[in-house]
Amino acid sequence: LAKTTQPISMDSYEGQEVNITCSHNNIATNDYITWYQQFPSQGPRFIIQGYKTKVTNEVASLFIPADRKSSTLSLPRVSLSDTAVYYCLVGDWMDSSYKLIFGSGTRLLVRP
Amino acid sequence: NAGVTQTPKFQVLKTGQSMTLQCAQDMNHEYMSWYRQDPGMGLRLIHYSVGAGITDQGEVPNGYNVSRSTTEDFPLRLLSAAPSQTSVYFCASSPVQGMNTEAFFGQGTRLTVV
Numbered sequence: 450l451a452k453t454t455q456p457i458s459m460d461s462y463e464g465q466e467v468n469i470t471c472s473h474n475n476i477a478t479n480d481y482i483t484w485y486q487q488f489p490s491q492g493p494r495f496i497i498q499g500y501k502t503k504v505t506n507e508v509a510s511l512f513i514p515a516d517r518k519s520s521t522l523s524l525p526r527v528s529l530s531d532t533a534v535y536y537c538l539v540g541d542w543m544d545s546s547y548k549l550i551f552g553s554g555t556r557l558l559v560r561p
Numbered sequence: 562n563a564g565v566t567q568t569p570k571f572q573v574l575k576t577g578q579s580m581t582l583q584c585a586q587d588m589n590h591e592y593m594s595w596y597r598q599d600p601g602m603g604l605r606l607i608h609y610s611v612g613a614g615i616t617d618q619g620e621v622p623n624g625y626n627v628s629r630s631t632t633e634d635f636p637l638r639l640l641s642a643a644p645s646q647t648s649v650y651f652c653a654s655s656p657v658q659g660m661n662t663e664a665f666f667g668q669g670t671r672l673t674v675v
Contacts, residue, residue: 492668493653546617547592548619551606552603
């Protein structure tokens, strides 16, 4: 089973850059790394996905080193509304079926 | 475009009762799945389906049944509700089974079993 390890929680202040690192030592060759955001009482929402090097979209950047055993989600200039739980996922192929397995996530608190 | 729709949003059951949580998606996605989320915890996969007529178990399937007779619908059935099944249930769908796709989640069903 591909597993991920993230910090349980992080604190930041408005306007700062936040970097959340995820460890996935057993990532498979064909696995992508995906990050989801979840607000209280809502379903998770896709943020960004990558395979290697760097990916950037309108809300975040994802940095993946060459060995792909970790990844870092970077949120530039966070605001109070970025307070949420962030999940790092890698795929799980078991018995010829793909499963999206969530870990415990990182609870980000953005303070004024 | 409704995306993934779950009904009901809230439900209270008595121990031993059965019920079906509904999930429908209008994006013609092949892959659908059910998760439960206990307070302060991450999501755990209950069952999933890679297409109509095909279902399989996830991490915590005991006490739940699923069926997939159409592409659009993926109901989750609680056979005999227990207090341990008190949780928030999320349904998700994605275009295909695989790594480089985005999963879309419903707003959840908050279930309390007393």
